[in-house]
Amino acid sequence: MIGTLNLRQRILAGYVVPLLLMVGVAFAVYLQTQRLQALSADAVAAGRAVALGKEAHVGLAQYQRDMRGYLIAHDRNALETAAQSMARATENLDALAKLLTSAEQREVLARLLKTIDEIAGVTGKYRELVDAGSAAKALQFFRQSNLTELSVRVDALIDQIEAHELEILAQRDAEQTEASATLVSVTLGATVAAILLAIGIGRALAVRSTRTISESVAHVSTASTEMAATVDEHERTVTQQVAAVSEVSATVEELGMSARQSASQAESSAAAALQALELARHGTRAADEAAQSTAGMKEKIDSLAHRILSLSEQAGQIGGIAKLVGELASETNMLALNAAVEAARAGEQGKGFAVVASEIRKLAVQSKKSAERADALVTEIQNATNSAVMVTEDGSRSADEVMATASRVAEAFDAIAGAANNVSENAQQVMLNSKQQAAALSQVTDAMLSLAAGSRQMAAGTEQTKAGIENLKQVAHGLKAMV
Incomplete structure (x- = not known):
């Protein structure tokens, strides 16, 4: 039956059973x-x-x-x-x-x-x-x-x-x-029974609660490991994206050179136009692949953000439990103090009860300190997860920008393909088409530069996410060692 109770209900049960026994004794x-x-x-x-x-x-x-x-x-x-x-x-x-x-x-x-x-x-x-x-x-x-x-x-x-x-x-x-x-026998016997029962229930609840917290910490560690693997994959994707941007930039530079050559060499404009058409198609495919990779990366970033938020909620629940333990420890301290006062009034007959009350107060103080340490650790976990959420949001926005840029690149390559077709069909307009192509390539170059800058920012955000996850894993290991 105890296994079906949550941590707060287990703690309350540990106090209610001895309390009911003491009520019966009273x-x-x-x-x-x-x-x-x-x-x-x-x-x-x-x-x-x-x-x-x-x-x-x-x-x-x-x-x-x-x-x-x-x-x-x-x-x-x-x-x-x-x-x-x-x-x-x-x-x-x-x-x-x-x-x-x-x-x-x-x-x-x-x-x-x-x-x-x-x-x-x-x-x-x-x-x-x-x-x-x-x-x-x-x-x-x-x-x-x-x-x-x-x-x-x-x-x-x-x-x-x-x-x-x-x-x-x-x-x-x-x-x-x-x-x-008879009164003395009942009082002493029931008091000893209540103490033994409280110790037994407390040990059982402590073992089960520690096991539950350890399992939760293990889940946190597993989630952190999965998040780290996802971030590593995200980092590889960003690296590939940077390489693709560099490749596209080089291709655009080559197209610019071809456009300048076509202005001075009208005889080879048809061949250059066909080459430009082929390169434009290749660029379109590369831009589509970059857009698809960026979309997948955005989905993974969103999934990572949801997992981090879930982890933050679990950490908040642990913090609430730690606060409840601190409050119950304070109430236990007050009850032990009252018991010590009543034992002092009882004189010689209350000395044994006074010693027990003193030990209970010490345990209550230690429980309160442990709860405060656990609450502080939970606060650090929540801060780390909040930072991770902010980083994933930045990554998601960067992915949206990359997708928009890739779309513009694809449109630019379509324009290049159209220009190349026009060159092949109408060689007389080579100079005009070459100028238009040079202007379009200049825009593509600017877009590639923006895309490269966004990729570098995304890479930096990935590093920050990895650092936050590492901190989260350390906090989980610390909590596991504590329990």
């Missing part, structure tokens, strides 16, 4: 944290229930002591203190009722409240006797009552509630310890 950590919070809340509630039970127990004991003190000493202050103690005990038991969650505990609390009501009834009875002035009866009632049994029952019920809540507290502490250990 969700698991969140669930464990919620569980820890719930266990902590249960433990706090159990501890609070134990404390409330003890405070209620103390309040009830204080209430009974104060009531016994009133029974013995008839002190009204003892009644007020007893009322306050009972109020505190009742308030604590109401708060305790809100914290109890099990039906068993609520049943025990109901029995406790019923027992407290019985104690309040007994103490209220002997209080009434004391208030009525029957202290002896009140004391006798106190001795005969089951107040001691009720007090023991209260102690037992409160101890039962406290024991159950202490059991819950111990259970929640154990569960918290287990959940904390």
Whole structure:
């Protein structure tokens, strides 16, 4: 599946898979944290229930002591203190009722409240006797009552509630310890798995991406070699064209000499006219051949320009990929920096993660530098291909000029042929025809000079194209060595 992705998609995949794993880890950590919070809340509630039970127990004991003190000493202050103690005990038991969650505990609390009501009834009875002035009866009632049994029952019920809540507290502490250990194990295990997965995916993507770039560089080198061969062929064609121009110039010079001789030797005008006709036909064929060669050369130049433009577009795509790598390296650097900050906040537990974040930052910086170097090389390739395109455009224009000049040469040779026919048919007009022929030959000579100059310019452009292609090959070899 990775082989079907482009370079940008491969890089994104290398980051997405570990990121998804880390998201899953974060969700698991969140669930464990919620569980820890719930266990902590249960433990706090159990501890609070134990404390409330003890405070209620103390309040009830204080209430009974104060009531016994009133029974013995008839002190009204003892009644007020007893009322306050009972109020505190009742308030604590109401708060305790809100914290109890099990039906068993609520049943025990109901029995406790019923027992407290019985104690309040007994103490209220002997209080009434004391208030009525029957202290002896009140004391006798106190001795005969089951107040001691009720007090023991209260102690037992409160101890039962406290024991159950202490059991819950111990259970929640154990569960918290287990959940904390699980959270640490999940976090460390998932982090190590994410790191190993990221390294594995990164290596796989790096191998495949390097292979893809190497293949592209090989294609560039092959295209450069083909372009060099085409330019060499173009250079040979230009050389042949220069030779043909020289030959045509020599032929025109000979025709000029023949025209001058025909003016002074009218007797041989017919033979000279036939010779001029033959030479004109030869010149026409040479001009046609030059035009055909120039047309073929123009097609090859246009093909070369298209290939260079395609190479420039590929280089631009490589530059875009290099820029994307630089941007992802910058984002990776920022993510690693944030991870280092979070690891520093975590203290001793985050030291290992901080080391990993530091190494990731170093890799991100190196990736960014490599991307910048690749981008610079791509810029040089594009500059070289732009220069090559300009040279091929100059060559194409020169080829058009050569074709136009060859056409004019062919027309001039046709005029020469017509003049030669007229000389052979009408020897009396030899002098006039010779002058016309000399003027036409002068124009042909000028055209040949222009054609020679254009050929020299085309040869110079070919040399520049060869130099640009050589630079392009060197850049391709450099990029291949880099990857």
